[in-house]
Amino acid sequence: MDRYEIIETKERIEADNDIQAEKVCEQLKARKVFMVNLMSSPGAGKTTVLVRTIKALQKKYRIGIMEADVDSDVDAKTIADTGTRVIQLHTGGSCHMDADMTRRGLEEMGIDDLDIIFLENVGNLVCPAEFDVGAAKKVMILSVPEGDDKPLKYPLIFQVSDVMLENKIDTASIFDYDPALAEERAKQLNPDIQTFRISALNGDGFEAWTDWLINAVEEWRKSL
Amino acid sequence: MKIIELHESVTASNDRDADAMRIAMKKQGTLLINLMSSPGSGKTTLLSSTIRSLKDEMNIGVMEADIDSDVDAKRIETLGAHSIQVHTDGMCHMDAGMTQAGLDAMEQKDMDLIFLENVGNLICPAEFDTGAGKNVMILSVPEGDDKPLKYPLMFSTSDVLVISKIDALPYFTFSLEECIKHVKRLNPGIQIFPLSAKSGEGVDAWNNWLRTEVKQWKED
Secondary structure, X not given: OOOOOOOOHHHHHHHHHHHHHHHHHHHHHHOOOXXXXXXXXXXXXXXXXXHHHHHHHXXXXXXXXXXEEOOOOXXXXXXXXXXXXXXXXXXXXXXXXXXXXXXXXXXXXXXXXXXXXEEEOOOOOOHHHHOOOOOOEEEEEXXXXXXXXXXXXXXXXXXXXXXXXXXXXXXXXXXXXXXXXXXXXXXHHOOOOXXXXXXXXXXXXXXXXXXXXXXXXXXXXXXX | OOEEEOXXXXXXXXXXXXXXXXXXXXXXXXXXXXXXXXXXXXXHHHHHXXXXXXXXXXXXXXXXXXXXXXXXXXXXXXXXXXXXXXXXXXXXXXXXXXXXXXXXXXXXXXXXXXXXXXXXXXXXXXXXXXXXXEEEEXXXXXXXXXXXXXXXXXXXXXXXXXXXXXXXXXXXXOOHHHHHHHHHHHOOOOEEEEOOOOOOOOHHHHHHHHHHHHHHHHHO
């Protein structure tokens, strides 16, 4: 007879989270709200990408933003300047969002009159990749100064993402960053990943990304 | 604008283990430095430059912590420093127990200086004492001067801040002055070394700091 039971805490937490994520996903589908889970390292440009994306889409769609941070509201203030609805979520030290935190954020924000919601996840390449939040699409940003070797070191986030945005592409020559190599490494992990070379600062390559997003929203709506 | 607090209890039960490790490393005369930063801030590049500068003066070892790769350990090995790779198996930080396991696997008794290159992450590594004698963090210029506002714990718990990639200052809207102001507000005692491991600017001050610390660690 076994003298003690071994509990795989991590697996259980993730299994519970998946059930919650499914509920969030169903709720968003019922209200036809398309949610994007935006993930990256700190300082890769999530907020700058969001601001430019909002400006490109705000005439076409009603957009809401959930800013997740450990304990600040720097980004929410930046987003609020665009006139978009934004709420700030504090994770209280936790390094990622999970499905239940997301559900509470959506409740607080109110989603009935929105078309698209961006969840700006906590700046981290590790844990956010493990926790499904019920989003329609997962988008990750790899910024040029981080280096083209990041898919080798943080494979999971590249495996689970639908899109990789290679941001700060205008600095590629300064940092010896090879976009083709980064894309090849990402596609080895995830052959279906869509990649876009962009600069959120000067707008290079941005239209291809926003076109993709519009198409993804429309396809998703048709599938409902 | 609404702010919602999502609290989660974090266990910090490894503080005692970390303290015991620090005492043992002190007795042994080996300074363990816990090196932390975001992914891609230049931890491995700084280590490479440091090893090249100091390897003839002291015995240096490197413990590379990664989720599941050995890209960095291979880079360090080519420099001739003793290195081992620790896999955290998905975990986003090192703790005292994992660090001790890494030290046990290393032939490190006669080493003067060991760097633990933590997992690339600005959040969780700051919460877990690894038993290191000094905590050093890197913030790279492309990440932005607002990072102390967004990840305050990391800046509060570090003894040293290295501001890396300063050769890229002309290309980014990064104010050294603003950054230092934010950091000093969180941690008035922190030492700050702006440098570029690529151009070599500022690395002497960092290397000298290491020399002094290694010497002091052995003395008192």
